[in-house]
Amino acid sequence: MSDPTQSFVLFDMDGVVLEGHGTDPAVHEQALDDAIDAADLSVDAETRTLLAGYEYDTEFIRGCDRLGVDPVDFYHRREQHSASHAIDRLDAGHRTLYPDADAIHRLDDEYALGLVSNNYDAVTEFVVDRYDLTAFEYVRGRDPGVGGFYRRKPNPHYLLTGRDALDGSGGVYVGDRTTDVVAATRAGLDAVFVRRDHNQDVSLPITPTAEIASLTELPSVL
Structure with a gap:
């Protein structure tokens, strides 16, 4: 890439930084x-089956209607519990950083760095604090609830917020999913796709700016 106009690098969390x-x-x-x-x-x-999916969709709304509860409020409450349980599992060591996450700290002298995730904001903040990821100047997960659900990638909302927070004129987003590449493109950012064990066979509908097999390769494509 070697583009002198690139002033910041944003990272996805799950599957990129966090195992x-x-x-x-x-x-x-x-x-x-x-x-x-x-x-x-x-x-x-039957009603529990309607409510069981992660998505805020017509089935979830139908399940709430059967119970006579407001679907927006109930979804928000469930997501708050999800964030709390996710933090508990991280605190218990169920997941940790990828070994190559150390490479991120080698970039902070040259670029402004940020972490932007579809995971909940509280979970994203917890990971940064627990693993002392001080290289990140900007950290943002999604808000719990329906609003945050609809702003998830591939919606570029949180990437654009990160770009503005870092006062960047041009930047890069490093992700591991199709939605990451699409969101980066929609936000006007270069997309770097990380091939991990879980996405080796993924075929991308949009060609990323670069593909890497490890975060240690990032300096060579920026």
């Missing part, structure tokens, strides 16, 4: 149980 493709689905299942218990609801098996 694993994403949060274990069991986290959301447990969060749903907590939200049901907190609201003192009696939920039959």
